[in-house]
Amino acid sequence: MLGLTITQWLFGILSLMAIMFALMVVFTRNPVNSVLYLVLTFFCIAGHYLLLNAQFLAVVHIVVYAGAIMVLFLFIIMLMNLNPDTEPRKHIMTRLIAGVIGGVLLFVFVGALKGAEQLQLTQSGASQIGLIKNLGHVLFTEYLFPFEITSVLLLAALVGAIMIGKKDTNINVSRNS
């Protein structure tokens, strides 16, 4: 079929779906639909990770993004009771300018890439780097210190989120009076 291999077909289909769903994220008015389209985009990106032989990363991506972060977004949107009727919209001029800026940025990227040499992704013998064994070895030898720092960062974010989200009665009283 058109001289394309199955991998190239998969790449094209996944890319088209990812771009389409990403556009839907931006242009859908209902925030809940926006979250669901973003989940679909993340699934397409996970498919790309599988194509790139990063199996463990694909699984972690689905678990962390689609499973944890997007559920958090969905909870917050449902707590806030947002719907298309209350959705604020920017002025048409601002949106037009945003589109023009995006187009110009894409033009700059394409122009910068035009002279680049074509490097093919090849499947050589050492393509096992995406497996959990090799990644874990690199993570716990070469990048052990950043890994530990990341745990401190997550702990700090946890404490910060709880402190910010805690109901502060003093501020409420002063605002109501």
Added chain:
Amino acid sequence: MLNGIPINYYIMLSAILFIIGVVGVMARRNAIIIFMCIELMLNAVNLLLVSFSTLHNDASGQVFVFFIMAVAAAEVAVGLAILSMVYRHLKTVDIDLLNRLKN
């Protein structure tokens, strides 16, 4: 399995996803949608890192993607806590009404 997809295609795909995120940040007023567009931009960069890691047969790129995921999770947790606090006080997440940082 990976025969004949030039790295340029991955760069183009990542650039397009990143630009969609940029346009979303500029064109929307709902702060939660803006957060989601930031996630989209982070994912475009992640995809580029993984493709270059595969190109060079180097696991460092994929380890970096782990760290970016951890930072994104922390950012989302704190950011959504701030947003829910803002909503509790102002009953809105419209970004154009939040431009004074006071009152």
